[in-house]
Every structure is written in C-alpha cells, then in structure tokens.
Amino acid sequence: MSISNDIRKLLDIQDENITFEENCVHIEQYKGKTCKFVKGRLTYEPTSCAKCSAIKEGASIFKNGTQTSRITIPIAGAYPTYLLLKKQRFMCQACGSSFTAKTPVVNDHCFIAKTSKVQVLIKSAEAQSIKNISKDCYLSHTTIQRVINAEAKQCKPYNQTLPKHVSFDEFKYAKGLMAFEYIDAETGDILDILEGRDRRTIQNHFITHYSLKDRMNVETVTIDMNAGYVSSIKELFPNVKIIIDRFHLVQLVNRSMNKTRVKIMNKFHTSNGEDMKKYRRLKAYWKLFLKKESDLSYTEYKHYPLFGQRLESAIVQEMLAYDEELAINYNLYQSLLRAMNQRDFKALENILNQRCPNETSTYLRTSLKTLRKHLPYTENSFNYPYNNGRIEGINNKIKVLNRVAYGYRNFKNYKNRIILHFNLKAIEQSVGKTIENETRPTAA
The missing domain is CATH 3.30.420.10 (Ribonuclease H-like superfamily/Ribonuclease H)
Known part of the structure; x- marks a missing residue:
C-alpha cells in the first residue's frame, strides 16, 4: 500500500480505489517516441448497478474481467506519460448488462486525465502559443483549443446587469x-x-x-x-x-507640438553651418520641448552635447529663440498642459475660446478645434476620476x-x-474546487 500511496501522490491521483504494484513503471516506444507508462488497477465493490440501479444483494453483481485504458496524464520527468489503468468490469444479473468501474481521475468515455486539462488551463492563462502548450502537455492542438473553449463558457462574457x-x-x-x-x-x-x-x-x-x-x-x-x-x-x-x-487629450496636443517642431526644424536643414547647428540641436533635444515646464531642471547643471555645461531650462529657451513661431506654439502648448494637469476647466475653456495667434501652426489649430468639439466631455474627464x-x-x-x-x-x-x-484567478479557484470535489473516491 505504501507504494500505491507514493505513486498516487506523485501522479496527483486521489482515488484510493486505484492501486499500483512494484515495477509498474515502464519506458517503451509509442508512436515513434520514448514514453513512460504507469500500470495501475481500478477496482472496488459496487453498491448498485450503473445501468438499472439495482441494489447489490449477495452475488447479484459480480466481477467480470477487466478493461485497460490508456490515459494521458501530465508529463512526469522528461517523457510523455500515460496511465495504463486496468478497470474492473462488473456483470449485473438483474438486467444482464455489464459496466465498467468509474474513477474521478478521468471523465467517462475520455482518455485525457482531468489533471492534464488543468495543466492546459494554467498554461493557456499565460502568454503561450497553442503550439507550445501542445508540446508541453503532449496533446493535440484541437484538444487544447477544445479545453479552452469549454472552460471559457464557464466565464460569462457579460453580466446581466451593467456596472455604473x-x-x-x-x-x-x-x-x-x-x-x-x-x-x-x-x-x-x-x-x-x-x-x-x-x-x-x-x-x-x-x-x-x-x-x-x-x-x-x-x-x-x-x-x-x-x-x-x-x-x-x-x-x-x-x-x-x-x-x-485624459491621456488622449494630452497625446493630442503632444503630437501637434512635435509635428510643429519638426516643421520648423526642417527650415534649418540648409547648407549654412549655423543653420545646420540649430537643426541638429532641435533634432537631438526634441524631448525637452514635450516636457512640462515645471519638470525642466532650473538648478542642476549638466554637460549636453552640442551645448556644453547648461541647464535644461536654458537649453529650451535658447532653442525657442531660433524661431518666433516655435516660441509661440511652445507657450500655447505649455498653457494647455498646465490646464489639463491642474484639471482647470475654466482655464482650458478660456484658451480654446481665445483667438489663436497668426503664427499658430496648422497642427495645433486642428488640435484646438478637436478639443472645442469635445469640450463638454473634457469637463467630465476633469470632474471624474475614471x-x-x-x-x-x-x-x-x-x-x-x-x-x-x-x-x-x-x-x-x-x-x-x-x-x-x-480570468486566471477565478479559474484557479474554480479548478482547485473542481479537483478537490471531483477527484475524491466515489462511494463503493
């Protein structure tokens, strides 16, 4: 019995009606691959007939040979593993029919253990392809997808009542x-x-x-x-x-400002040495234009290529001096960011209602038009935390x-x-309960 207990624990089998003998594990070739086979026996004394439900009295239900099933179980070690389960057959004298012993390890008329299906579900909840899951569980692609579809039905895709x-x-x-x-x-x-x-x-x-x-x-x-x-x-x-x-609001003006910088930067792409210097600076330090002014460093000096020892804020101000249009669009961009960051709807509304300077780029004009169109919904984004x-x-x-x-x-x-x-957490809980309930030995 100690051998049976150890093998049951090793294979995650909780049905005590399944027993194992010494030297029950064999390494053989199956479908051109080296596989591991574990031989077991399932037998118990039934209390009634599985066909006619007649209660057993004396020898009214007697043992009538065995039937061997090859059940796929999770890989134990390096080889695909199968459980060769010799199931007891019974004959009922009341109805003259025979039936086979049942076990919660596997469903009726199925040759894939429930533990293998659990392994499929756990791996399917991770970022793995069906092909990789098939290799790990040694099951076909169709079987993997069938298990996934069956479990997904248990997770309702929608609720009968909508959330607020x-x-x-x-x-x-x-x-x-x-x-x-x-x-x-x-x-x-x-x-x-x-x-x-x-x-x-x-x-x-x-x-x-x-x-x-x-x-x-x-x-x-x-x-x-x-x-x-x-x-x-x-x-x-x-x-x-x-x-x-709110992220899409910021992203809208962010992209417009970046396109404006690129347009002005390309003006300096000439044969003149000073213009090319400005071009390289505007191209290299594009991120500084998109940062909030409050996030720029005003106290810490660092060495920057093309500038030397400078402050971040000083670099931005020097590049803004290259072109008046760039400075005007930058100031408008920063005012929009401040209003959105502080959730100041009145400030944002004032900016949108004001007449844009003539130097405002077409990109920012388009963004301002879009913001005006969505202004009522923008106010809700400031008032709600969602x-x-x-x-x-x-x-x-x-x-x-x-x-x-x-x-x-x-x-x-x-x-x-x-x-x-x-739904990984919900599946783990339901699977845990399923294993605990379904893998308990049936009453004899």
Whole structure:
C-alpha cells in the first residue's frame, strides 16, 4: 500500500480505489517516441448497478474481467506519460448488462486525465502559443483549443446587469479588422468582446443583452477621442455622462507640438553651418520641448552635447529663440498642459475660446478645434476620476497574446483565449474546487 500511496501522490491521483504494484513503471516506444507508462488497477465493490440501479444483494453483481485504458496524464520527468489503468468490469444479473468501474481521475468515455486539462488551463492563462502548450502537455492542438473553449463558457462574457462606470476601446486582431471591448472601469473586469466596432454591431449587442432599465443605470462611459462612439452611447445609455480619457487629450496636443517642431526644424536643414547647428540641436533635444515646464531642471547643471555645461531650462529657451513661431506654439502648448494637469476647466475653456495667434501652426489649430468639439466631455474627464488606463493595459496584453500566437484566424477561439487569460484567478479557484470535489473516491 505504501507504494500505491507514493505513486498516487506523485501522479496527483486521489482515488484510493486505484492501486499500483512494484515495477509498474515502464519506458517503451509509442508512436515513434520514448514514453513512460504507469500500470495501475481500478477496482472496488459496487453498491448498485450503473445501468438499472439495482441494489447489490449477495452475488447479484459480480466481477467480470477487466478493461485497460490508456490515459494521458501530465508529463512526469522528461517523457510523455500515460496511465495504463486496468478497470474492473462488473456483470449485473438483474438486467444482464455489464459496466465498467468509474474513477474521478478521468471523465467517462475520455482518455485525457482531468489533471492534464488543468495543466492546459494554467498554461493557456499565460502568454503561450497553442503550439507550445501542445508540446508541453503532449496533446493535440484541437484538444487544447477544445479545453479552452469549454472552460471559457464557464466565464460569462457579460453580466446581466451593467456596472455604473464603463470603459470602451478597440484593438486590432487581424489585418484590417478591429474588435470592440468594454470593461468595468472600477474593477477592470472584461465584460465582453465584439468582433466588430461598427455602430450597428455595438447597438445590437447592448439592446439584445441588456434591458433599458439596466442601461439607464450606467452613469459614465470613458472613451478615447473616437467620435463614432458618442452618438451610439447617447442612444444606448440615456443618463450617461461621456468622459474623454485624459491621456488622449494630452497625446493630442503632444503630437501637434512635435509635428510643429519638426516643421520648423526642417527650415534649418540648409547648407549654412549655423543653420545646420540649430537643426541638429532641435533634432537631438526634441524631448525637452514635450516636457512640462515645471519638470525642466532650473538648478542642476549638466554637460549636453552640442551645448556644453547648461541647464535644461536654458537649453529650451535658447532653442525657442531660433524661431518666433516655435516660441509661440511652445507657450500655447505649455498653457494647455498646465490646464489639463491642474484639471482647470475654466482655464482650458478660456484658451480654446481665445483667438489663436497668426503664427499658430496648422497642427495645433486642428488640435484646438478637436478639443472645442469635445469640450463638454473634457469637463467630465476633469470632474471624474475614471480613465482608460485599465483597458489600455488589457489591450497591451491582448496584443502580446496575438503576437505570441502568430495571430488567430477564428475570432471565437481568440476571444475564448482572452477571456481565459484575464480570468486566471477565478479559474484557479474554480479548478482547485473542481479537483478537490471531483477527484475524491466515489462511494463503493
């Protein structure tokens, strides 16, 4: 019995009805590969017939030979491992039928151990391709995907009631194709992923899965500066307040300022030596233009190539003196950053309502026009603490999954993999309970 106990612990088998004898492990060739086979025996005294449920009385149910099953279990050591389980067969005199002993180690009519499926789920929750999981678990690609799909069904893709605060965003999952996702802005839980991001797909989804009462309970929806979402949100959620993610507001003016610097920098790309010196400086120290003025160093001297021993603030001021247009656009850019950083909506509104100087670049003019268009939603971004930080982080992980897997042709399989990846904690808890409950020995 001590040998059986040790082997059961080694193979994560909790069914005490399975026993092992000495020299039960053999190394053999199977399908052209060296594999490890562990021979075991499953037997017990049944209390009733599995076919007609007749209670055993005396010899009404008797043993009738054995049936050997080759069960795939997690690799023990360096070789693929199989459990050659010799199952006891029983004959019932009441109904004249026979049945085989059952074990919680494997499902009925299945030859893959539950522990192997658990291993697949754990590896699927990591950033690994199906091919690598298949090699590690020694299972086929189809089996791996089938296990993932079955477990993903247990994770509801959406709730019957919507949270009060929701975030919208999209991500690319194939060439020229974008998927839509929405999450709980407070917890970061993925509520669902849609194959398309067009207005019809989004509206049909929310109208189909959520009642008007549930949609009326939504207080805020956080989005990027995608104007296509605004009209759909107003129709779907009557009481909602739209929030523009602050990161996208800063990014908008940041890119405009950088394009302005490049345009002015190219003016100095001439044959003149002094102009080329200015060109090289504007090209090398582009990051200083995008920093907030308050983050520039005003006290610490450092050595900078092309400048020598200088302060950061002094370098910026010297480069701004190269061109009046650059200085005007820089000051406007910094005033916008201060208003956004301090969440001062009145200051931002005043800047947007003022007439732009003639030297303002077309890039910044376009950004100011966009900010005016989204001004009501920008005010909400200053008043509420919600942003798209969580959903952007989720998108980064989704892109890693897509890159590791070299893409997915089937969107449903891709969606199931994403759901499984981001429900790792819930899966671990459910899997732990499943193993604890299902691998207990059945009553004899």
